Amino acid sequence: MKPDLYVTNLKDVPVVEGLRRDEGWVNMQVQFAIDKAKAGSDNLLVGWTVMPPGAMHDRHRHSNCEEFWIVVEGDGIMYTNDGERPAHKGDFVLIPRGHWHGFKNTSNHDAVLAWGWSGAGSLEDSGYEADQDNHHR
Secondary structure, eight states: OOOSOOOOOGGGSOBOOOOOGGGTEESOEEEEEEOHHHHOOSSEEEEEEEEOTTOEEEEEEESSOEEEEEEEEOEEEEEETTEEEEEETTOEEEEOTTOOEEEEEOSSSOEEEEEEEESOSSHHHHTEEEOTTSOOO
């Protein structure tokens, strides 16, 4: 039986291993705080990402979920279906299912994003697809 409540703290959440540069994960520290594996969440994943200067999550999309992010610290560039646009501390962003998106830290200090998926509880379930034709490295 699932517990009624799942609680964790960022200090207790491991960094995700095995995220590959050739799939768009460039110098990022990614943590899945709430997901299917740890919390039993089938339709929600909530994560935390720290990106040092120059780090990025290259253009990608999810066929099975929407994504949101909140820029907690730093500035950067968001990759979108329509090109690039600036991103700043305090921005809340919603990416519809199937839309290309990504983020690059263009500041001189760490960029921090709180983010999540609605509709998937794991990377495998999200329908993750890297944009092999439009790399920004």
